[in-house]
Amino acid sequence: MERDSFCEYAEKYKDTIYRVALNMSGNVQDAEDAVQDVLMKLYLAERPFEGDEHVKNWLIRVTVNYCKNLLRAGSKRAPMPPENLAASVPFEAEEQIALFSAVMGLPERYRTVLYLYYYEDYSVREIASILGIRESAVTTRLSRGRDLLRDDLREGAL
Numbered sequence: 001m002e003r004d005s006f007c008e009y010a011e012k013y014k015d016t017i018y019r020v021a022l023n024m025s026g027n028v029q030d031a032e033d034a035v036q037d038v039l040m041k042l043y044l045a046e047r048p049f050e051g052d053e054h055v056k057n058w059l060i061r062v063t064v065n066y067c068k069n070l071l072r073a074g075s076k077r078a079p080m081p082p083e084n085l086a087a088s089v090p091f092e093a094e095e096q097i098a099l100f101s102a103v104m105g106l107p108e109r110y111r112t113v114l115y116l117y118y119y120e121d122y123s124v125r126e127i128a129s130i131l132g133i134r135e136s137a138v139t140t141r142l143s144r145g146r147d148l149l150r151d152d153l154r155e156g157a158l
Contacts, residue, residue, distance in 0.1 A: 006043050009055050014039065016056065016120070017063050019089065023115040024067035024108055026079030034070075038062050060120070061130050064112075102152045110145030113138055 014035055021034035041062055042055075049055045089100065103111055116122045116130065124142070128135045 009042060009052075009059075010039050012052075013056055013059050017059055019119070020060055020063045020112075020115065021067055022089070023104070023111045024064065025070060026104065026108065026111075028080060030067070030070060034063055034066050037066055057126075057130070060116070064130055099153075102149055105152060106145055106148055110141055110148060113141040114145045114149070117142055 017035045017038050018031050021031035021038075022028065025031055025034070038059060042059060045058075049058065103114060106114070112131065113127055116127045117124070122130065124135050124138045127138045131138070
């Protein structure tokens with residue numbers, strides 16, 4: 001990849017890579033490692049990309065695979081408490097911190113689909129492709145994740 005293009009994409013998508021990895025790993029150090037490794041793969045990529053959206057999709061897919069490999073290898077660090085993770089991502093309002101902490105308290109399978117759907121604006125079909133699962137599984141995870149999140153937020157409000 002051309003150096004100028006790499007620098008542009010790295011600057012544009014490093015935060016997205018970090019947030020996806022943080023959602024999947026639940027650990028700041030693993031997310032930081034993912035950013036480095038995924039950007040290195042982008043730098044070494046010899047394939048032509050068809051534009052920004054293609055690069056973004058490719059980076060998210062590589063990040064998801066990196067995190068899945070961490071889980072399989074057993075080399076993943078212990079997840080951090082959700083309230084500690086909130087300090088690693090900038091927020092503008094107190095409600096955003098509470099929501100982020102609640103989402104990070106969910107199991108990874110729900111966190112990831114909720115993040116990709118609501119924060120990255122991917123469709124159910126696109127999430128299924130990125131995660132390598134069926135669309136019905138994405139729909140189920142979204143529904144269950146919303147239910148768990150709703151219950152967690154209600155308990156926190158009481």
